[in-house]
Amino acid sequence: MADGMYGRDTDDTYAHAGFGAAVRRGERPVIVVVDLTNGFTDPAYPSGADLSDVVAATATLIEHGRAAGVPVVFTTIAYTPAEADGDIVTWLQKAPGMRAMREGSPAVAIDARLPRRDEDLLVVKKGASAFFGTGLAAALTGMGRDTVLVCGATTSGCVRATAVDAVQSGFSVLVPRDCVGDRAAGPHDAALFDIHAKYGDVIGVAEAVEHLRQLTTGVRLDV
Template sequence: MPRSDAVTGATASRDRAALLIIDMQNAFFEDETLAGQQERLVTACNDLIDAARSGRSPVILVRTEHQRDGSTWTRSMLDDGEGFIFHGSRQADFVADLHAGGLDVVTKTRDSAFFGTDLAARLRSAGVDHLVLAGVSTHSCVAQTGADAFAHDFRVSYARDALGSTNEQYADAMLEIVSMEYRQPVLDRGQARALFA
């Protein structure tokens, strides 16, 4: 029987980890709170990207993008009559200095990277069992992706140093919920890097 690692939740002889970098786009860093975290987050995400590449683990950049005609807008966008992060706009671009070149991209229109995308199929075809999540925002898109990953039977870990949020109280509460209810551990950067070794 494979050995289970109590710290990371990884099964040593079976799990293959992939790194998902979520919504590291200009639009989200227009928020003052996230803008103050941008440099830290880019550094931490780049460190994980480099570690995953060195370990030949898949890295997927997840981005949010909408059409100007309203066809992809959320209910709240439609209610407000205002869209966000339009295809081809500067808002939709990944932030400067993120090591995004040559990486696979999944484009989503809702909080979860799994909703309406082929992410689960891509991960299965790559033999991935375990996801390491990083990016923004912890209490919304990151946590929703983690919850849906649980529903798709992937193991999940959160790279705390590479997570950002507009509301730290919400972020801490959400990480406590997913770590307890879904057994999805919150790791420091060293622990996260070790999953790609």
Template sequence: MPRHDGLTQSYTDAFGGRLEFGSRPALLIVDFVMAYLDPQSPFYAGVEDALGSNVRLLAAARMAAMPVFFTNVEYEHGGGNGGLFYQKIPALRVFEKGSPLGAFPPQLAPRNGETVITKQYASAFFGTDLTRRLRQMDIDTLIITGLSTSGCVRATALDALQNGFAPFVVREACGDRHPAPHEANLFDLQAKYAEVISEAEAIEFMSSE
């Protein structure tokens, strides 16, 4: 145990920087679709609590007139536009065009004027025009939520940082199929690539805008 504690301290000491909220934030809700909420889906993750958190954050963003972006996943029939990712994870077939599992839950349905980014890979930035859209709007900060923590949320937060947008990942508004990868990835994101904040911190920041 002492060795483990020492390694943890060494880990946190090596990555001690902090990002600050910018002046032009947006809310980015990653892949919060029915595939993670339907118990019959291979991606079911038991993320009802995270759904509630997203509903509250979305309401706060709309109240503050903050730009809101949603992502979803959609493939051609047979996955021809999914490349090796589709080959590696055959269950991605549930996101083929027209599948009800790819739909947004009613509580998180985008409104007119809110952008939906349709992607085929983990990051919301890869192969999409998200970077261009954000720069056109002078966005400098992304409040990131969604599913799953170890997959598309992590990939999106990393690419946000690499593209110059400060990523703030909301702990309660993300979820995974097991608590171990959820917690491990939040720990590592906080250390290296993002700020992991609470729902209350996110709403307080939105309210101050």
């Protein structure tokens, strides 16, 4: 019987290659909520899916983060009319359903079920990663953050891209699995496997909440 999702051979191959070590849990985390906008969480949109469970889990994590004084950053993809209707953004040639993500439209608004506050930073991006072409890395450095808890959608797209760029920008990466979602199970599972093997730790929400709780109590149970 297979040890992991992809079988003993895959697990052994990755272990032999030296992947899968645990990342350092920093003491100054930030929660980055990637693209939990109506265009992704409402299946009425071409790019959307029913991510109600992901939204609920992320809302819970945010509330625990607030109690620990952890900042929250939201991202949205939004295109100008020139970008949405033209050939300026190469990605839109591959994913034309994303052309619905127009500046000022309901599609690019943060899902109202999330407890967003006026003081939360909103990063507007044009591509998959929350870091590429934005000031996010500089903002997190300015905040003194050392660890990024990545939530959002989609797991195989913008979440994975953000996790990769976060670790390449010098931040430890934690991905609470219930706080990320995709349009289909296969890409979701594959992306989580890849993130956990190479870029960050995929953890349960309970572990993420416990990590945040430790920040308020000063008791560290991990290393």
